[in-house]
Every structure is written in C-alpha cells, then in structure tokens.
C-alpha cells in the first residue's frame with residue numbers, strides 16, 4: 001500500500017488496511033489531517049516526509065513490527081493511539097547548534113530555558129514525556145458567575161492542552177450543577193470540588209493558594225505527577241504541550257515581558273510578606289498559568305498561603321493578591337523553565353511580531369458584571 005506525493009489535501013485518510021506487508025505514506029505536504037486507522041497485520045508502517053500537517057494520527061495499528069516516522073516536520077501534534085506491539089522509531093533532522101530563534105532570548109540568566117515557538121520540536125518533546133506517561137492535574141476555580149467560562153475552556157483544552165496525555169481537571173466551584181458535561185478523550189477526567197461562595201473577588205483569587213494546598217494534601221497528591229494552576233476565563237487556540245513541563249514552570253506576563261523591573265507591579269510595601277525591594281526582580285510572572293512537579297507546586301502554594309495569612313493578620317492584602325506572593329516566591333526560588341507570553345496572551349492586546357502563536361488567551365470580560373464586588 002503506497003501513497004506518495006499527496007500535496008495540498010485537507011485530509012489524508014487510510015482506513016481498514018488489512019494484510020498489507022508495507023504501508024508507506026511519503027511526501028504528504030500541506031494536509032491538515034493525516035489519519036491512519038485500523039491498519040492490521042502490516043510488517044512495516046512508514047511515514048516519511050510528512051510536511052506541515054496540523055495533526056498526524058495513527059490509531060489502532062495492530063501487529064506491525066515497526067512504525068517508522070521519518071522527517072515528519074511541522075506537525076503540531078503526532079498522536080499514536082492504540083498502536084499495539086510495534087517498535088516505534090522517530091527520525092528527524094540533526095538539531096543545529098547555530099540555528100534557532102535570534103529575535104528573542106531563549107535562556108534566563110540562571111540558565112534555564114525560556115520557551116518560545118521555534119525553540120523545540122513538539123514531536124520530539126512529546127515523545128520524551130510520553131514514555132513517562134505523567135498524570136497531569138489542572139486546578140481551576142469557577143466561583144460565582146465564572147462557571148460560564150468552563151465549557152469553552154475545557155472544550156478547547158481537549159483539543160490543545162497536553163493532547164495524548166492523562167489529564168484531570170479539578171474544578172473548585174460553588175455551583176456544581178453548572179459544571180457542563182464535556183466529552184473528554186480517554187485518560188482524561190473532571191473532578192468537581194466544593195468551595196464557598198465569595199463576596200469579594202480578591203478572596204477567590206487569593207484563596208486559590210489555600211484551596212490548592214488542601215486539594216493536593218487530601219487528593220491530588222495520590223492522583224497526579226504534575227500540577228497546573230490556571231485562570232478559567234481563557235481559551236486554548238494552539239498546542240500547549242509537554243515542552244511546558246518542568247519542576248516549576250512560570251509564564252511571563254504579557255504586559256511586562258518587554259519592560260524592566262522598575263515597571264513591574266510587584267508588591268512594594270515592606271509591610272506585606274510579598275514585598276520585593278525596588279532593585280530586585282527577574283521577570284513579572286502571571287498567576288493565571290503556572291505549573292510543575294506536584295511536590296514543588298505543593299511547597300509553593302503552601303508557602304504563599306501561609307504568607308497571605310500573615311498579611312491578613314497584619315491587615316494588609318498584597319497589591320495583586322496571589323500573583324504578588326507567587327512573584328515573591330519565584331524570585332527567591334527560581335523557576336526551572338520560563339514560558340513566553342505565548343502561554344498566556346489576552347484578547348485585550350494586539351499580538352506582536354515575536355509571539356508566533358497564541359496558545360491560550362484570556363477572554364475579554366465585563367469585570368463589573370462577572371465579579372461579585374465588580375471592578376478591577
């Protein structure tokens with residue numbers, strides 16, 4: 001079975017290929033979707049020079065000795081589902097020491113990656129983490145009127161967030177009846193957790209540190225290897241994959257990544273535990289997307305919760321609530337990966353030249369209408 005020089009098709013579909021010795025797909029250029037399904041009994045399944053496909057999906061490949069992916073370039077995602085019994089070999093161009101992004105810095109001054117589109121091969125990265133098959137928890141809050149954001153967040157997450165990995169969305173809400181039924185891929189789940197209603201939005205955002213600490217202690221620790229914390233008022237538009245994983249990964253806030261510390265909205269009052277002196281600071285990180293190894297995340301959320309309790313006793317609330325405490329923590333406990341603002345953009349802002357893809361973006365919302373005490 002041979003398919004060669006397929007150029008410009010939207011969909012290339014090979015289904016129910018039974019009993020062929022060799023299944024060969026070669027020079028498939030510009031297809032949106034390349035789908036190989038129910039290939040039974042072939043000795044060798046070979047995908048070569050598949051260029052520019054959005055998604056390459058191999059499903060139910062049974063009884064092949066070898067599945068060889070050679071020069072599959074530019075796909076956002078290569079997904080192998082129920083490929084049973086075959087040895088998988090990935091072949092790709094030799095990585096270059098000389099070529100790469102030149103328009104942005106790709107490493108921090110403590111020598112960890114600063115992740116941008118073009119600094120990693122998504123297929124190679126995913127295949128590394130696939131072997132570990134990590135369980136990924138996403139801790140979310142949908143309190144009060146914010147339940148309206150759940151459906152689009154999860155539906156778009158299913159298409160773009162850690163596709164092919166095991167993911168559980170832990171949703172803290174005071175309106176569990178408003179959690180939508182969303183079709184999830186295999187290995188993916190939703191767990192709903194109760195949280196009290198709030199009269200101040202500040203209590204919800206700051207309280208995220210407390211409830212995450214409790215949830216990890218009581219449940220998540222047994223069920224996940226990595227934890228992400230995310231705002232719910234966002235939509236995924238593009239791949240957000242295993243390149244984001246590390247012990248502690250934080251995202252550059254889109255509004256401040258081109259400025260210097262003098263302009264960062266850190267907590268500058270020494271009375272708060274989140275205080276950062278004027279001549280200190282690396283980056284300004286958003287509290288709307290961040291993640292890491294479960295125990296590293298636990299230490300972080302617990303510490304920030306305790307710091308905010310001390311603040312409360314002293315009758316002070318950090319200027320940007322949990323985000324201020326997060327920034328303080330990350331200044332003295334450096335993240336092991338820094339993700340560019342691709343990992344959280346906003347519909348409020350134009351996308352500049354250096355942001356090649358918007359992976360997830362905050363929605364425009366009517367703050368006064370959606371928050372219990374209005375305003376921002």
Ligand SMILES: CC(=O)N[C@H]1[C@@H](OP(=O)(O)OP(=O)(O)OC[C@H]2O[C@@H](n3ccc(=O)[nH]c3=O)[C@H](O)[C@@H]2O)O[C@H](CO)[C@H](O)[C@@H]1O
Pocket residue numbers: 140141142143144145146200201204205230231232233253286287288289320321322323344362370371372376
């Ligand atoms: C891009 C960015 O930097 N975002 C930060 C900014 O976001 P925003 O101004 O977008 O804050 P927000 O209103 O989205 O609140 C943060 C999150 O808390 C939850 N929520 C909030 C209020 C409420 O009544 N119910 C509810 O469920 C919900 O998950 C929401 O997404 O300011 C917040 C408060 O300082 C947080 O630091 C956010 O991370």
Ligand SMILES: [Mn+2]
Pocket residue numbers: 231232233288362
């Ligand atoms: Mn938000």
